[in-house]
Amino acid sequence: MEKASIPVRIFRFYWEGFRSMTIGKTLWLIILIKLFIMFFVLKVFFFPNYLGRFDEPSEKQDYVSEELIRRATDN
């Protein structure tokens, strides 16, 4: 029988590995739920990039410099 190509062998390696998992299936489910919550709930709704509202780097640096200067003078 002809030996399969390397990409096919790698695919089979992973495929068979995932298929034969027992406890690993539960763990993968937990990982996927966790990643979904992190990236599609927390990141989107609770952790936006605070400086992301500025389009240009120059606007960000202006904002941060103003904040840094103002907080010192407010003290």
Add this chain to the structure above:
Amino acid sequence: MIETIDSSLIDWSRAQFALTAIYHWLFVPITLGLGIVQAVMETIYYKTGDVFWKKTAQFWMKLFGINFAIGVATGLILEFEFGTNWSNYSWFVGDIFGAPLAIEGIVAFFMEATFIAVMFFGWNKVSKGFHLTSTWLTIVGATISAFWILVANAWMQYPAGMQFNPDTVRNEMASFWSVALSPVALNKFLHTVFSGWIIGSAFVVGIASWYLLKKREQRFALASVKVGAIFGALACILSIVTGDGSAHQVAQKQPMKLAAMEGLYEGSNGAGLVGVGVLNPAKKAYDDGKEAFLCKIEIPLMLSFFAERDLDAYVPGITNIIEGGYTQKDGSTALSAAEKMARGKLAIQALADYREAAKAKNDSLTQQARAALDANFNYFGYGYVNNPSDLIPPVSLTFYAFRLMVIFGGLLLLLFLVAAYLSYRNRFEGKRWLQWSCLISIFAAIAAGQAGWVVAEVGRQPWAIQDILPVSAAISNLSTASVQVTFFIFLALFTILLIAELKIMLNAIKKGPEINPSTLQQLNN
């Protein structure tokens, strides 16, 4: 209208970050320590061909996998928090912080992720040698991953290798190697990884002891105790050596943290190290004249030795650091907090002048302001400090956390040495008190690791970046309520994850390695 920063916003943001870091650090050290233990066991299998060691390594690998799966990516939430809650900080640190984290993400994580697949799926599919190499490379990847994270953290404790650019308001990397190989980074990396090894060892020895208490899996349990206890004792010794190095670095770079760790208000030559002591709760201010301790037992001269490698060296206390005027190791006179605050305000004013002059395209004023900024930048953060006492970290928390770490670390070393000795003399099996101690030591090791981080992070308050940026300037101008909401969301999420981990882990432990002697005999033949 621009609102001023509320101190409760700082407290809640810090609490949220601490909560995330504490949960993250429950999983990481077990990965670092257990990974080495299982790799050692697989190496014994590779050398001897005894299938017992393969089964033993496979069982610990299963627990490693559970811990890895639950813990993976919890650290990413810290990066979310940088972007949302600590946006001034994130912008200000620029590529200094980004570069190590990017390397961590690209190189180390992918290395870890690639070889972990071979480690779990590759039994009987790849050669024994390739499988063993993959197991070792998985843990090497995890350790390299930890290195880059700790490089980023060490830079916050000891900012080096950067140049502040007032045009971009960012610190730019001037020397990659000064950042990556700073003495603080190297000590921190080694000390933290060795503490992870201790926790991993305590985990192995503790669970193996549970089997012995239950009179189950005795050959497996005794073999695991032998490997775990020797590795744990070695890790404790290495941790003591690197802990000494870390304390020495703290003395050089963060003298206020060292003074808080020791509850030292008045410095002296030939200062003693407080072995155990009870702080005086009535002492509320550095200059209130009250005694710092209700009682203490000191080891004479040792603080001077650990701090400066000289039994008679001068170690400044909190009052001395605030008031300045003492002679430093390089012969210069230490500035007082008031002088540093004045220079910090000059630096911030120079930044304002620079940006104003640059907008007006006034080159000579720009150059003048730049020169003033450069001359005072090392004190930039002091410009945000109102009161010298704000420079003092929480002394009691730092003091007691340090002692908890050291005392638990010492007890763990003793426990590992006794467990290793008795297991090699075949006398461990009958010592139920020792087995119980080993089981409890899992919690002691985790507590010691967490206490170490409390010392490192609480002890350096009020700084986000030592001397350069306090937390009050680093924080985003969010509403406190929004941070409170995300704090409780994290609390719920992480608690659910922890319960899931414990449930799956305990089920796997209850099931056991299922090593059947007759099957082993057949496989070995």
